[in-house]
Amino acid sequence: MDLIRSQTWRANLTLGLLAGALILYCGAIGMIAAFDEREVVNDFISVGRLVLLATPFIVGYMAANRVKSAGGETITALVSGIVTGVLIALPSIILLLFNSDEFRFLLDWSLRLTPFVAATVVAWRMHGDSADTRLLVGTWLLVAVLLGIVLGSLALIFDVKGELRSVLVNINRDWVDVITFDNRGDLLMGIVTYGGMSLGSGLAGSIFYFFPRTPRRALTYGLGVTIVVGAFGETVRLVLQENLERDTLNTLFRRDTLRQSAALALFIISTVVGFLWAMYGQQVRKSVHNMDGSQRRTTRLISTLIFVAILLMLPWLIGRTLSDVAVTIGLFVLMGLGLNIAIGLAGLLDLGYVTNYAVGAYILAVLTSIGPLGLFKGTFTFWMVIPLALLAAMFAGFMFAVPVLRMRGDYLAIATLGFGEIIGKLAISDWLKPIIGGAQGVQAIQKPVFFGAELRNPEQLYYIVLVACLVTLFVSIRLNNSRTGRQWMAIREDEDVATAMGIDTARAKLLAFTLSAATGGVAGAIFAAKVGSVFPNSFTVFISINVLSLIIVGGIASNPGIVVGAIVLIGLPELLREFSDFRFLLYGALLIGMMINRPQGLIPSQIATHEIRSGVQAKAGAGG
Amino acid sequence: MALLEVNDIHTYYGNIHALKGISFEVDAGEIIALIGANGAGKTTTLRTICGLMEPREGSVQYDGADISATRADLLVTLGISMVPEGRGVFAKLTVEENLDMGAYTRRDKGVKSDLDRMYGLFPRLEERKKQLAGTMSGGEQQMLAIARALMSSPRLLLLDEPSMGLAPVLVDGVFEIVERIKNEGVTILLVEQNAHMALQIADRGYVLQSGEMAFSDTAANLRQNEIVQKTYLGID
Numbered sequence: 007m008d009l010i011r012s013q014t015w016r017a018n019l020t021l022g023l024l025a026g027a028l029i030l031y032c033g034a035i036g037m038i039a040a041f042d043e044r045e046v047v048n049d050f051i052s053v054g055r056l057v058l059l060a061t062p063f064i065v066g067y068m069a070a071n072r073v074k075s076a077g078g079e080t081i082t083a084l085v086s087g088i089v090t091g092v093l094i095a096l097p098s099i100i101l102l103l104f105n106s107d108e109f110r111f112l113l114d115w116s117l118r119l120t121p122f123v124a125a126t127v128v129a130w131r132m133h134g135d136s137a138d139t140r141l142l143v144g145t146w147l148l149v150a151v152l153l154g155i156v157l158g159s160l161a162l163i164f165d166v167k168g169e170l171r172s173v174l175v176n177i178n179r180d181w182v183d184v185i186t187f188d189n190r191g192d193l194l195m196g197i198v199t200y201g202g203m204s205l206g207s208g209l210a211g212s213i214f215y216f217f218p219r220t221p222r223r224a225l226t227y228g229l230g231v232t233i234v235v236g237a238f239g240e241t242v243r244l245v246l247q248e249n250l251e252r253d254t255l256n257t258l259f260r261r262d263t264l265r266q267s268a269a270l271a272l273f274i275i276s277t278v279v280g281f282l283w284a285m286y287g288q289q290v291r292k293s294v295h296n297m298d299g300s301q302r303r304t305t306r307l308i309s310t311l312i313f314v315a316i317l318l319m320l321p322w323l324i325g326r327t328l329s330d331v332a333v334t335i336g337l338f339v340l341m342g343l344g345l346n347i348a349i350g351l352a353g354l355l356d357l358g359y360v361t362n363y364a365v366g367a368y369i370l371a372v373l374t375s376i377g378p379l380g381l382f383k384g385t386f387t388f389w390m391v392i393p394l395a396l397l398a399a400m401f402a403g404f405m406f407a408v409p410v411l412r413m414r415g416d417y418l419a420i421a422t423l424g425f426g427e428i429i430g431k432l433a434i435s436d437w438l439k440p441i442i443g444g445a446q447g448v449q450a451i452q453k454p455v456f457f458g459a460e461l462r463n464p465e466q467l468y469y470i471v472l473v474a475c476l477v478t479l480f481v482s483i484r485l486n487n488s489r490t491g492r493q494w495m496a497i498r499e500d501e502d503v504a505t506a507m508g509i510d511t512a513r514a515k516l517l518a519f520t521l522s523a524a525t526g527g528v529a530g531a532i533f534a535a536k537v538g539s540v541f542p543n544s545f546t547v548f549i550s551i552n553v554l555s556l557i558i559v560g561g562i563a564s565n566p567g568i569v570v571g572a573i574v575l576i577g578l579p580e581l582l583r584e585f586s587d588f589r590f591l592l593y594g595a596l597l598i599g600m601m602i603n604r605p606q607g608l609i610p611s612q613i614a615t616h617e618i619r620s621g622v623q624a625k626a627g628a629g630g
Numbered sequence: 631m632a633l634l635e636v637n638d639i640h641t642y643y644g645n646i647h648a649l650k651g652i653s654f655e656v657d658a659g660e661i662i663a664l665i666g667a668n669g670a671g672k673t674t675t676l677r678t679i680c681g682l683m684e685p686r687e688g689s690v691q692y693d694g695a696d697i698s699a700t701r702a703d704l705l706v707t708l709g710i711s712m713v714p715e716g717r718g719v720f721a722k723l724t725v726e727e728n729l730d731m732g733a734y735t736r737r738d739k740g741v742k743s744d745l746d747r748m749y750g751l752f753p754r755l756e757e758r759k760k761q762l763a764g765t766m767s768g769g770e771q772q773m774l775a776i777a778r779a780l781m782s783s784p785r786l787l788l789l790d791e792p793s794m795g796l797a798p799v800l801v802d803g804v805f806e807i808v809e810r811i812k813n814e815g816v817t818i819l820l821v822e823q824n825a826h827m828a829l830q831i832a833d834r835g836y837v838l839q840s841g842e843m844a845f846s847d848t849a850a851n852l853r854q855n856e857i858v859q860k861t862y863l864g865i866d
Contacts, residue, residue: 489734496720496731503718505682508706508735508782 014076018069018086022093025065029058030097033185036176037588042184045263046236053237054184058200059207062091066211074215084212091208095201098185105177106193117157125150220284227280232273239263241328241581248325317472321465330464331580333536336471337529338576341553342560342568343478344525349554350563350611351491352518353498355419358406358426359553362523364433364545365402366395366530368442370451371540377450379443388454388535392528399527400520407519411512414501426550433542447541451534467536474532478525482565485521494518552576555593559600561607570608632691633658633817634679634786639688639698641671641678648674650841651688656786661808661818663828663849665862666838672821673715675838676788679819680712681705692786707735711784715791717775721764725755728763728774732781740783748777751810769800776807786817793824805831825862829853837862 032038042054051059066087073083104113129146136142179190186196187203214222235242240262246255258268297305321329341363348354372379373386373394410421432438434445442448454461454470461467485491493514496504505511534540552575560571575596579589600607632655641649649671656662666672677683679690681702690698697705711732720728729748733741749756752773758766763774772792779787789808793801801824809831812818822828829835829849837845837858845858852858 492727492731493734495723495727496734499720499722500718502682503714503720504731505702506680506706506712506714506718507731507778508703510701510703 010076011078014072014078015086018072018090019093021065021069022090023097025061025090026094026097029061029094030101032057033098033101033181034174034176035588035591036181037585037591038184039176039178039180040585040587042180044237045239046233047269048260048263048265050266050269052184055187056233056237058184059203062094062204062208063211063214065090065094066208067215068211069208070212070215080216083215084209087208087210087212087215088205089208091205091211092201094208095204099197099201101177102182102185102193102197105182108193117160120157121150121153124153220281223284224277224281227283228273228277231276231280232269235272236264236269238581244327245324248323321468326464329468331577333464333467333471333532334580335572335577336468336475337533338553338556338572339475339569340471340478340525340529340532341549342556342572343475343482343565344522344529345553346522346557346563346565346568347482347485347494348518348522349557351486351498352494352515354515354518355415356422356519356522357419357547357550357554358422358424358429359522359526360426360545360547360549361402361406361429362399362526363530363533363549364429365399365523366527367534367540367544368433368448368530369395369398369527370531370534371448372442374452374535375448375450376452377448379441379448380450388452388531392531395527395531396524397527399523399530402527403523404516404520406523407516411515423547423550426547430542430545430547433545442540445542447539449539451538451540453538454535464536467532470532474525474528478528479565486563486565490514490517555597559597559607561610564607564609564611567607567609567611574608632656633693634819635691636675636679637689637691639675639678639685639690641674641683641685643674648841649678649685652838652841652843653688654836654843654846656817656819658785658817659812659815660833661812661820661831663825663832663835664819664821664838665823665825665828665835666844667861668823669840670838671841672823672838673790674841676712676790676819676821680710680788703735706782706784709783709785710788711779711782711786712788713775713779713790713792715794717768717771719763719766719771719774719778721762723763724760725763725766725774726759728778729755729781732778735782741781744781744783748780751780751807752777769796769803772796772800772804773807776804776811780811780816784816786819787811789818789820791821791823793822793827801827825858826864829863 029038038054038057040054041057042052044053045051046053046056069086069090070083073086074080103109125146128149129142132145133142182190182196185200186193187199189196189199214225217225239259243255243259243262246258258265264272294302294305316323320332324332341359344362345356345359348356370388370391372381373391374380374382374388376383406422406425410418410425413421433442436444438444454467456466459466461470493504493509496507496509497511497514501511504514533544537544556571556575557568558571559575560569561567575593579586579593585592634656636652636654638651638653639649640647640651652671652675654662654664664672664675674683678685678698681697681700681704685698688698689696692705692708692710697708697710700708720731723731726745729745730741733744749759754770755774755777758770763771766774776787776789776792792804792808796804805827808818808820812831820828820832829852832849835845835847835849835852836843837852845852845855847855853863
């Protein structure tokens with residue numbers, strides 16, 4: 007029992023310190039200060055402070071959970087909430103002290119003392135129980151001198167007499183303001199405020215753990231909705247702007263942030279809704295489950311109709327800026343669905359998908375531009391070129407596939423990566439400059455014209471993307487359940503056995519690459535028409551990586567997953583522009599988190615779920 | 631005329647001379663056992679017959695035509711079906727999908743009734759038709775692999791080590807099935823390390839030794855052969 011208890015304590019302490027280190031790190035790279043720019047609730051709390059307070063809350067909850075599941079007392083659980091809350095604040099508070107004018111001597115002294123303390127610890131650990139004191143003293147001296155040199159040079163670099171700021175540029179006023187809750191003038195006050203807040207938040211988290219299930223869920227729901235709406239206040243406002251009177255809008259929002267009254271109302275409403283759902287959700291689900299065939303069909307029909315209506319009305323509902331985001335998301339959905347044929351169905355890891363995008367874009371650019379590089383100066387219209395772009399991309403995909411047919415797995419990935427790079431270099435090369443303009447690109451691309459009306463706004467382009475996505479979605483659903491789809495799945499599982507089933511693997515792979523390229527070409531062409539010009543720097547390896555990541559995050563071989571993946575990975579960063587500095591950091595963190603906690607993706611396909619749940623081995627038998 | 635005739639084939643892995651002139655024939659309706667120790671060339675022989683490897687010399691005649699250079703996937707349409715070593719079921723597809731894959735080359739109407747016939751032959755597979763193949767036991771996977779190979783309605787079935795990695799009880803079951811398949815008129819070429827079992831159901835047998843044919847005789851005679859008894863049957 008004691009052992010379990012001490013282990014629980016140790017685990018909770020580690021958790022607290024880790025979370026504290028994370029907060030410190032986020033501060034040191036400037037994320038906390040950047041997030042402080044965006045307010046969740048007007049004059050009440052910003053995203054940056056929310057991070058500071060939500061972390062101890064969540065960790066406190068986890069700590070309480072851990073204590074209780076190890077069979078600990080309630081009071082222990084609450085204490086561990088408090089302790090983790092303090093620990094989370096600790097690293098940032100120490101840095102705050104080091105950074106301040108009054109307490110800078112602490113940094114000096116800790117740098118000076120560290121070698122001696124560390125040397126004592128190391129020497130004691132290594133030779134504490136040995137009789138030979140010479141060994142002890144020797145180790146102590148060695149460690150102390152070595153660490154002294156290292157830390158001495160660090161101190162020189164940091165210039166302890168000067169400012170921490172010269173190295174950690176983001177440990178600045180903004181950061182101090184956020185951390186001390188605007189008590190920059192009175193440092194002690196600030197530290198006490200932050201420590202207290204963090205402590206309280208940790209305690210609140212552990213108390214929250216003891217709430218009965220229903221109110222807990224209701225509160226989680228209410229808080230979640232309020233925070234999301236608040237954090238995306240700018241977006242929500244843009245949506246409401248299209249549909250509400252200016253005066254009503256102003257009672258809800260102040261500039262881009264929720265007013266406190268509106269936030270409170272939203273919190274209460276969503277908590278009540280969450281409460282009702284927690285109370286009666288089970289019954290609703292059960293009655294849906296118990297519906298007979300015709301009722302279920304009617305319900306499904308109605309919900310499909312509503313969904314389609316929303317899709318069709320979307321540009322009016324969300325306005326211009328968000329329509330633009332929707333178009334970008336749509337382009338990536340198109341590419342995701344295409345690449346999924348190669349990766350999800352046939353298991354061919356293609357890292358050069360940007361090739362098809364570039365081919366589509368340049369074909370459209372060269373054929374429809376009315377600028378100096380346009381070949382036909384307006385004879386060809388957007389609608390005539392779209393099928394050409396599709397065919398050209400398919401041809402590119404085919405040519406691309408021929409040399410790599412015999413490669414498998416990692417080798418295929420590396421070869422395709424190389425192809426993607428070649429395309430980027432070709433686009434910017436002098437060799438092709440007379441045709442596609444090198445670094446200057448192709449400009450003056452004509453907008454699509456639809457029955458005499460020029461489609462120049464994102465609201466209008468949205469429909470082109472929507473139609474393209476729906477067609478691709480339909481094709482890809484049909485492919486999934488077809489003979490061809492099965493053939494790809496067989497190749498993905500085991501190429502040799504697939505051959506033994508009578509599948510011509512070379513042909514099947516060529517087909518997979520070719521079909522997968524098609525949507526990339528269309529996406530590229532629409533992109534070119536949307537922007538009106540094409541530059542080589544739009545076609546980097548990041549396009550390929552983005553498309554691949556959205557498939558992985560959404561769920562491999564899962565069509566709805568790809569749509570969700572595109573919204574999360576492409577849409578959210580577009581909406582959170584001021585965090586763009588940290589875009590790839592968050593992106594990477596998200597991918598790592600996903601791989602650890604939900605490797606099958608957000609909306610996994612059935613196969614992936616089964617595979618990961620049951621831990622199916624690729625091959626049951628071994629060779630012999 | 632023999633259904634399958636292997637004439638003096640030499641197959642290489644790079645520079646390694648794996649098969650040094652193997653010849654044998656399989657008549658329609660027979661079970662032929664190909665036995666031998668590890669590395670004797672049994673699997674290589676099968677891979678050469680079904681087109682996954684090409685012999686450098688010699689030829690493979692199937693139904694009177696030379697198939698030594700024919701692609702593996704086309705041979706399936708000609709009626710040669712293989713159950714690969716280690717079963718090779720599609721672990722992430724369901725049992726029924728695996729069987730559907732077996733009928734990949736067929737476009738006739740008989741697939742559905744063949745599916746039912748397989749479920750008749752292997753009732754266990756019908757119970758589990760919606761289950762992922764990879765979650766089944768080794769014996770069930772072997773049944774599935776055989777059933778899947780039969781779905782292409784082959785004339786010649788190549789079985790590579792069907793007893794490998796199975797519990798002794800299941801091994802009996804597998805060989806029972808092989809005999810039933812033979813009675814349905816499918817010719818079977820069986821590669822086995824378990825010589826004892828293989829020679830009990832086979833009509834004739836061939837013994838391979840480091841890439842060369844050591845003995846060939848009727849199964850009954852091979853069972854009596856002293857050297858075969860000592861080396862492969864473990865009888866002193």
